[in-house]
Amino acid sequence: MSRVASSPLGLHRFGLCYRNLQSLVLVRGNTSSLSFIRRKSRRLLGVACQTNPNPIEEASTTEKSPIEPSSPDDSSKQAVSSSSPDRLPQLPNKDLNKKIAAVSAIAAVGLFLSTRLDLGVSLKDLSATALPYEEALSNGKPTVVEFYADWCEVCRELAPDIYKVEQQYKDSVNFVMLNVDNTKWEQELDEFGVEGIPHFAFLDKEGNEEGNVVGRLPRQYLLENVAALARGESSVPHARVVGQYSSTEARRVHQVVDPRSHG
Template sequence: MTNNWSDTTTLSTRVRNLLIALGAIAISITIFLGLQTDTPSLSLEAQAEEATSLEVALRSEKPTFLEFYANWCTSCQAMAKDIGELKQTYGDRVNFVMLNVDNDKWLPEMLQYDVSSIPHFAFLDQEGKPIASVIGEQPRSILDRNLQALAQNETLPYESKQGARSSLESAKPTPSSKSEVEPRTHGR
């Protein structure tokens, strides 16, 4: 009888081990195939690598969506998925350009588009002329409607027009007399 019980236990152990091995193989195949899918990466870094270069965009005669970003920017990272999906929708009609503000190469463009904070988005017409800009984390719906209008050469429904600015030089008060105390003299 001991021999019969030993054979049953051995058979049960073998079946259990076989089921565990088959389960492990099935899980491994599922993970492998999941990693091999053709879904594009929507990370900020991956999008920057796949973005249209500024030079190509400005010569393409298509409107351009220009994003000034940084890898450390949490708002930029938070918007990466939405912008990646919008690129899939509008990428055939609108250039998507990404310029990293940490790269000194883009300093002239940062000055040209008055980038003072990020994310900073500029919308350019087919000739590469700026139409509008928006600054900061934007809801997907706002960007979607702006990109739709940009692709159709229509007025953007959500745009931030920048008004006149005062220069620091002209804002400095001039003393009315020499006896007045100026801040830098500290009363001397």
């Protein structure tokens, strides 16, 4: 009945069938058959008056097609599509970047400060810690004598290297600094033949000169000569080496205020 109700055409046909049968019974004068027809009207509706006489076929046409199983290629395509290019890789954490930047800044500052500490060593600092010349000649140790001047650019440049070597051998070797502007050292200038500065004279325990190095040279020259003195060797590896230097003709001679001053 529900199928007939859902189709106006079915109701129309059912009405025609029902009226035709009723008229046939009335004409024949058989009223008892009329009640029988009414009881069987529902069955007649499903068979004689239905819109589609083959409901099974109609149902089969409305069924959905079965879902085909996905192939391995389809699964791989789904995996590829899931990783769409819109999903960018996760960026590094901002806190981590800040920590890296802080460590880099600290390292840079440490390197800068270490460089500044070396460059902070001045000729005045070296002369303040140097032994007096007379004391160095009498204490029985080998001696390195540096002739310098405050205006000497090469002397100022080599001051950090001299300081490092001095710190390494200060217990076994004397380090003396004589300012060529001081008239007190005129005799020593002539004795050691100082014409350019810085001039380094290497003396043994008895005060005899074993060699000299003049001007700007690698620190290795100075270091190897000082090491030879500390070992008590009779000669130094670099007995006579000359680099870029400042001429002593530019001296600014002044009188000695303190006779004990070695500057």
